[in-house]
Amino acid sequence: MEQKTVDRLYQQVEYENNRTEPPEGFPTLPDLPAGRYNSERFFELENEHVWPNAWLYGCHMDDLPESRSYFLWDRIETTPVIITRDKDDKIHAFHNVCRHHGAAVVDPDQPKGTAPRLVCGYHGWSYGLDGELIGVPDKRDFVDLDLSCRGLLPLKVEQLGKVIFINQNLEAPTLSESMGPMYGDMEDYDWGNTRLVESRQFHLGCNWKLGVENFLEAYHLPVIHKATVDASFNYKGATNSLYPGGQSRMAMPTPEKDPGDLAYPRGAMLDIPTASDFARKNIVTYTLFPNTFAPLTSTALVFLMLWPIDKDNSRFDVMWFGPDWGEGERPEGWDMAIDHLDRTLAEDLAALKLYSSSRKSPAFKDLGVVLNYQERKIYNLHEGIDRAIGVENIPEELRVEQVLEAFHEED
Ligand code: FES
Ligand SMILES: [Fe+2]
Structure with missing residues (x-):
């Protein structure tokens, strides 16, 4: 000051x-x-x-203690979000909505943990912790499915040290502009x-x-x-x-x-x-x-x-x-x-x-x-x-x- x-x-x-x-x-x-x-x-x-x-409190790095950690953000029940720390320790946030039929990818009964990939519990589509769609069972049954455009939908993420903020609007002003x-x-x-x-x-x-x-x-x-x-x-x-x-x-x-x-x-x-x-x-x-x-x-x-x-x-x-x-x-x-x-x-x-x-x-x-x-x-x-x-x-x-x-x- x-x-x-x-x-x-x-x-x-x-x-x-x-x-x-x-x-x-x-x-x-x-x-x-x-x-x-x-x-x-x-x-x-x-x-x-x-x-x-709005820029909203997401979580603290203590909720993502190591590479490949994920954390389910459920503070607004109707907008569930997954916050992840990928293999390179980069932080991401995604809507917890599977790109197949829209089920929750991270199960609310297991809201945090560490995993090499996030696997939707319904039909098994799997996503990297960077949000990319990497696996689709029975892929031969889909006509022209381009995995590269079916990744999890991202949110904007910023950090104030170890505190992670998220914003649904990818065009939002930065956290500093907003504060x-x-x-x-x-x-x-x-x-x-x-x-x-x-x-x-x-x-x-x-x-x-x-x-x-x-x-x-x-x-x-x-x-x-x-x-x-x-x-x-x-x-x-x-x-x-x-x-x-x-x-x-x-x-x-x-x-x-x-x-x-x-x-x-x-x-x-x-x-x-x-x-x-x-x-x-x-x-x-x-x-x-x-x-x-x-x-x-x-x-x-x-x-x-x-x-x-x-x-x-x-x-x-x-x-x-x-x-x-x-x-x-x-x-x-x-x-x-x-x-x-x-x-x-x-x-x-x-x-x-x-x-x-x-x-x-x-x-x-x-x-x-x-x-x-x-x-x-x-x-x-x-x-x-x-x-x-x-x-x-x-x-x-x-x-x-x-x-x-x-x-x-x-x-
Ligand atoms: S809803 Fe996720 S794999 Fe089908
Ligand atoms: Fe008071």
């Missing part, structure tokens, strides 16, 4: 701590239409335009030396956006997190940077005094030597469009990710990454850090349950969601969603007005 950005962020923290109202000129955020969460139409628009064009100003910050964390430390998976009985939104505002901290994060952080001093494409960053000073139950017990964990001084003195979180909230510190790197199941249900994944500790047990601070986040997330999950019946009520149908200044990252996410869908493709009553562009930051 550049010094001028750091200086500005500290000024903003000071400003946020002392302001008595929203900054002059900040607009009233229009209410978010309820139909963005509870209509099939909006859910379909997201499926058509948002997910197929924009945040990419430089992300690169500070030595991802090439990370390990996948722990993961969790939950089911949420609400629209996926509600899960993301929960992490984009700190307004709920003093109500539901009294015993956890609210005891450690001063959310009133949080400074938010809005970026194009629905992305954002929040920085919150870490407490000077360790309350003994800190989310990140730094002394008992390995340090990421390349982390910036700013990352050591603040909790910095990133919103990677559309579904990932990433609190990154100088010891622990966390991805909290929401995935759509249907308009009223979603999947919530939590992944912890950290610096490689080599042989032996993980540093003892991890237990405390993971336990702290588990307890915090249990509070969030309990709060999210408050949506599961009320949001289906006919009374909500005509209501909107009211957002304040400190919840502006949520509005920015919705503007990004509409841009990704194409504003002109959205029925007028489901759109949000684009009002935050003037507040996007460059660094």
Whole structure:
């Protein structure tokens, strides 16, 4: 992070701590239409335009531990993907759809492993880990079957060190173009030396956006997190940077005094030597469009990710990454850090349950969601969603007005 950005962020923290109202000129955020969460139409628009064009977390190299490893990506159930590491250690991603009759090539009952080739369990077509179709039983029965154009359909793949991202759109901008100003910050964390430390998976009985939104505002901290994060952080001093494409960053000073139950017990964990001084003195979180909230510190790197199941249900994944500790047990601070986040997330999950019946009520149908200044990252996410869908493709009553562009930051 550049010094001028750091200086500005500290000024903003000071400003946020002392302001008595929203900054002059900040607009009233229009209410978010309820139909963005509870209509099939909006859910379909997201499926058509948002997910197929977004850079999404694929897996970590620990999921592909050696040459010829494969990993079944099933985070969006209707778009299964195989991520592979070929014999030359090159990473690929393919739709898990056989080019014969469209069966799953990697069986969901055996979602990861190592194999010289991927063999479809239905009629035995086989593919190299580079996606090429290499074997067709009874080939003599096919007229003019050109194997070279029947390989598995690829996705675009990029790596941030050992973290693998995938994008269904082969023409998509690069990961760095897509993350924009945040990419430089992300690169500070030595991802090439990370390990996948722990993961969790939950089911949420609400629209996926509600899960993301929960992490984009700190307004709920003093109500539901009294015993956890609210005891450690001063959310009133949080400074938010809005970026194009629905992305954002929040920085919150870490407490000077360790309350003994800190989310990140730094002394008992390995340090990421390349982390910036700013990352050591603040909790910095990133919103990677559309579904990932990433609190990154100088010891622990966390991805909290929401995935759509249907308009009223979603999947919530939590992944912890950290610096490689080599042989032996993980540093003892991890237990405390993971336990702290588990307890915090249990509070969030309990709060999210408050949506599961009320949001289906006919009374909500005509209501909107009211957002304040400190919840502006949520509005920015919705503007990004509409841009990704194409504003002109959205029925007028489901759109949000684009009002935050003037507040996007460059660094
Ligand atoms: S569907 Fe895969 S070989 Fe027939
Ligand atoms: Fe929370």
